[in-house]
Amino acid sequence: MHTSKNNGKLSSSFFIPRDASRPSHMFKRVRMMASYCFPHHKDLNHKIDKNRNRFFIHLDLDAFFAQVEQRDNPKLKGKPVSVGGGEGNRGIIMTASYEARAKGVEIGMSVVDAKRLCPELISLPSYGTKYEAITQNIIEHLLELLPEDCVEQYSIDECFLDITPVVKDYFDAAKFAWKLKTMIRRIENLTVSIGLSFNKSYAKMATKLNKPNGLFIVREENIDVIHNLPVKKMWGIGHRNEIRMHSLGIRTIGELANSNLHAVHKEFGINGVILRKIARGEDTSGINAASGERVEKSFNHNHTLSTAIFENHKAEAEIKRMTEYVCRRMRAKDLIADHIGLSLRYEDLGYRGDKVRLCHATNSEKELYHNAMEIYKRLPQPDPFHKIRTFGIFVYDLFKVSAYNLDMFNRDHLIPYKQIDLLKDKYGENIIRLGLGNS
Amino acid sequence: MKFTVKSNDLISAINKVISVTPTRSTLPILSNLFFSLEGKELTIMGSDLEVYIEVKMNVDGKSDGQVALPAKKLETLLQNLSGKDLSFDLQNGYKTIIKTKGGKWTLTGEDPNDFPMPAEVEDSKEIDISGALITRYLPKAIHAASNDELRRSMNGVYFEIKKGEFKVVATDGHRLVKIINSNFDYSGEKTTMLVPIKTCQLMTKLFKGKQGSDAEPSAEGEEISDSQKVKVFFSNEFLRCSFNNVTINSRLIDDTFPNYESVIPNDNEKILKVAKNDLIGSVKRSIILSDQVTNKTSFSISESELKVRAANNEYGTDADETIDCSFTESEEFEIAFNGKYLLEAIQHFEADELLFDFSTPLKASIIRPSEQRENEDLMMLVMPVRNI
Numbered sequence: 001m002h003t004s005k006n007n008g009k010l011s012s013s014f015f016i017p018r019d020a021s022r023p024s025h026m027f028k029r030v031r032m033m034a035s036y037c038f039p040h041h042k043d044l045n046h047k048i049d050k051n052r053n054r055f056f057i058h059l060d061l062d063a064f065f066a067q068v069e070q071r072d073n074p075k076l077k078g079k080p081v082s083v084g085g086g087e088g089n090r091g092i093i094m095t096a097s098y099e100a101r102a103k104g105v106e107i108g109m110s111v112v113d114a115k116r117l118c119p120e121l122i123s124l125p126s127y128g129t130k131y132e133a134i135t136q137n138i139i140e141h142l143l144e145l146l147p148e149d150c151v152e153q154y155s156i157d158e159c160f161l162d163i164t165p166v167v168k169d170y171f172d173a174a175k176f177a178w179k180l181k182t183m184i185r186r187i188e189n190l191t192v193s194i195g196l197s198f199n200k201s202y203a204k205m206a207t208k209l210n211k212p213n214g215l216f217i218v219r220e221e222n223i224d225v226i227h228n229l230p231v232k233k234m235w236g237i238g239h240r241n242e243i244r245m246h247s248l249g250i251r252t253i254g255e256l257a258n259s260n261l262h263a264v265h266k267e268f269g270i271n272g273v274i275l276r277k278i279a280r281g282e283d284t285s286g287i288n289a290a291s292g293e294r295v296e297k298s299f300n301h302n303h304t305l306s307t308a309i310f311e312n313h314k315a316e317a318e319i320k321r322m323t324e325y326v327c328r329r330m331r332a333k334d335l336i337a338d339h340i341g342l343s344l345r346y347e348d349l350g351y352r353g354d355k356v357r358l359c360h361a362t363n364s365e366k367e368l369y370h371n372a373m374e375i376y377k378r379l380p381q382p383d384p385f386h387k388i389r390t391f392g393i394f395v396y397d398l399f400k401v402s403a404y405n406l407d408m409f410n411r412d413h414l415i416p417y418k419q420i421d422l423l424k425d426k427y428g429e430n431i432i433r434l435g436l437g438n439s
Numbered sequence: 440m441k442f443t444v445k446s447n448d449l450i451s452a453i454n455k456v457i458s459v460t461p462t463r464s465t466l467p468i469l470s471n472l473f474f475s476l477e478g479k480e481l482t483i484m485g486s487d488l489e490v491y492i493e494v495k496m497n498v499d500g501k502s503d504g505q506v507a508l509p510a511k512k513l514e515t516l517l518q519n520l521s522g523k524d525l526s527f528d529l530q531n532g533y534k535t536i537i538k539t540k541g542g543k544w545t546l547t548g549e550d551p552n553d554f555p556m557p558a559e560v561e562d563s564k565e566i567d568i569s570g571a572l573i574t575r576y577l578p579k580a581i582h583a584a585s586n587d588e589l590r591r592s593m594n595g596v597y598f599e600i601k602k603g604e605f606k607v608v609a610t611d612g613h614r615l616v617k618i619i620n621s622n623f624d625y626s627g628e629k630t631t632m633l634v635p636i637k638t639c640q641l642m643t644k645l646f647k648g649k650q651g652s653d654a655e656p657s658a659e660g661e662e663i664s665d666s667q668k669v670k671v672f673f674s675n676e677f678l679r680c681s682f683n684n685v686t687i688n689s690r691l692i693d694d695t696f697p698n699y700e701s702v703i704p705n706d707n708e709k710i711l712k713v714a715k716n717d718l719i720g721s722v723k724r725s726i727i728l729s730d731q732v733t734n735k736t737s738f739s740i741s742e743s744e745l746k747v748r749a750a751n752n753e754y755g756t757d758a759d760e761t762i763d764c765s766f767t768e769s770e771e772f773e774i775a776f777n778g779k780y781l782l783e784a785i786q787h788f789e790a791d792e793l794l795f796d797f798s799t800p801l802k803a804s805i806i807r808p809s810e811q812r813e814n815e816d817l818m819m820l821v822m823p824v825r826n827i
Contacts, residue, residue: 357589359590401733402826403825403826404824404825405733405780405822405825406824408615408702409612413801413825
């Protein structure tokens with residue numbers, strides 16, 4: 001559930017009802033939004049020879065959240081740990097340590113399912129701000145080694161580096177990669193996996209080949225390593241695209257690289273051409289201006305309940321709680337939203353959602369809550385046989401404002417949000433809540 | 440249908456009607472104009488289903504009839520036929536032949552029965568409003584009305600008519616205009632209506648012009664005299680008003696106008712007096728250099744000086760001007776507005792000096808002329824901009 005380059009538009013798969021045949025762990029819970037930037041087709045139009053002598057590194061923190069928790073609490077070392085969900089058995093796993101992964105625990109699984117597979121699993125809640133601070137620190141150190149336009153933060157635990165300006169051959173590049181590993185070990189005491197190749201997408205795929213704490217180099221000479229991988233392992237190909245690829249008789253990345261351009265174009269459109277180019281190692285996209293501050297374009301907050309509900313008042317309370325949370329995050333960054341959406345997942349795993357444009361952009365929870373409730377009333381109402389399991393609130397078309405025009409018919413500006421937020425920061429989310437009154 | 444007419448007369452009538460014809464519509468018949476001839480009277484009507492405009496004119500009629508003719512084609516053709524006598528002749532199959540001395544043009548029309556007709560205004564009430572009130576008050580009010588479709592109740596101008604009083608209000612939540620005429624010749628019960636912006640714009644545009652010379656609309660800004668009355672019939676849903684030979688039929692907004700009285704403050708005691716033209720000039724200049732999103736223009740007011748400031752950090756621009764004023768408080772007072780809203784408001788005043796009534800930097804400010812016209816009470820209200 002990411003937003004693509006044309007921010008504000010939801011990925012088309014979002015509203016497609018998913019059938020029960022897909023297991024629940026296929027649903028990813030994304031709390032920390034990646035600034036998703038898959039190569040754009042315009043990036044791929046550069047001359048090929050220009051990219052073959054470039055060096056890209058993809059850096060991936062191993063089981064990031066779990067590793068951080070194990071680092072901060074040595075008692076957890078060597079034990080299966082998962083991060084995500086609340087205390088106890090609620091929620092969905094965002095990251096699992098390698099010990100847990102060995103037992104079959106996967107990202108996106110519910111904690112209950114995971115504990116069935118691995119009863120000794122230690123499930124911990126996540127601390128988003130802590131992880132963000134660590135990532136920020138690492139990025140700052142990287143920026144000391146490389147020019148600003150050579151560092152791209154791809155998500156909270158991944159980044160791309162263009163090291164062409166500082167190295168001259170693969171030997172140099174490998175030395176540089178080890179230097180990075182030691183540096184991150186020194187400053188944050190964390191291990192990373194590094195992929196090194198002549199373009200971004202190969203670097204990303206290379207990382208996966210030697211995990212954890214590894215380094216893998218893909219050069220022209222050993223390009224077969226990538227080409228022999230199943231097509232699903234390719235960046236940009238997920239469950240659905242894999243099925244469509246299979247229908248074209250494409251099973252490995254090599255087969256995609258050597259496939260008929262027209263057949264791929266017919267099936268996937270321009271995306272097919274991009275995927276085929278990437279498979280061929282013709283990804284000429286560069287670093288997507290990383291530097292320091294990332295401007296959020298949307299916020300998304302999903303919550304899976306431990307027991308499904310159908311009572312309207314409980315749903316209302318849940319929606320209210322979530323809007324408050326999202327609004328507080330917006331206010332912390334001085335952002336206001338133009339659109340709000342609500343998505344519900346029912347027990348039969350069907351997704352329903354809708355969105356509205358707000359009267360005027362705002363981050364006032366009162367207004368957003370009323371709009372979210374309007375959407376809720378439009379969606380299929382739950383009943384004892386059709387309970388709601390997951391709530392999702394998303395706000396998008398966010399923009400930063402320094403000032404806003406007051407509205408004479410809306411007294412929300414009289415609510416001391418700044419002070420309320422401070423209270424919540426200090427004493428927790430429940431110290432003060434939005435009242436039920438209508439005004 | 441058969442008649443002869445001077446082309447210039449017909450063009451000016453069509454120009455009035457065609458302003459409402461939609462360029463693209465789901466109902467193709469609406470791109471036509473409805474022509475109907477009865478005796479010597481030709482009626483031309485255009486519509487977009489919300490508003491209907493009807494113009495009546497005298498022609499040299501020979502036989503009665505009705506037809507719907509393509510608006511755009513007819514208009515362009517007539518523009519290129521100015522100063523000629525035209526004869527119209529309707530044939531079978533809605534073919535209309537337009538003849539001049541030495542020329543013949545054929546247009547194929549549509550079935551006039553397909554053209555939508557305005558609903559009859561049932562249990563209507565009737566009021567006569569002087570044309571001067573409409574052409575003077577409406578432009579002042581329209582600018583404050585909201586174009587946001589999500590705020591339907593503010594998409595129009597609110598008329599409130601009661602014994603001896605005529606009131607016009609418009610707001611979009613950020614600014615508000617209220618004009619009261621207290622010398623209004625009406626003795627019936629209190630009535631209200633919410634007229635869509637588009638209808639109000641058409642009213643000000645079409646009701647300008649002197650009686651008798653309806654072919655030539657009067658120059659911009661020229662007022663029609665107080666004695667000329669606009670007849671207004673209205674029910675809960677529809678409005679029908681006519682002036683000279685033009686009749687406008689419109690749907691009213693079926694929503695409750697917000698309770699505007701409750702937001703107008705009555706305890707604003709800090710009063711600023713400033714020359715209108717000085718203020719317009721400096722606000723205009725500061726908008727150029729202000730923040731592109733909020734157009735924030737701040738005032739800092741001392742006893743005899745008003746500082747108008749704006750800045751845009753993104754482009755590194757700022758404006759800082761000082762103009763003379765008089766202020767009732769000795770302590771410096773700071774407040775900020777959206778410059779565009781402020782400019783639109785002050786440009787609609789005729790007085791040379793304006794009074795601003797402030798209370799706090801987070802409460803509505805009132806703008807009014809230093810001297811009200813006779814029997815008139817004009818005020819505008821602007822909400823301030825607040826820093827995050």
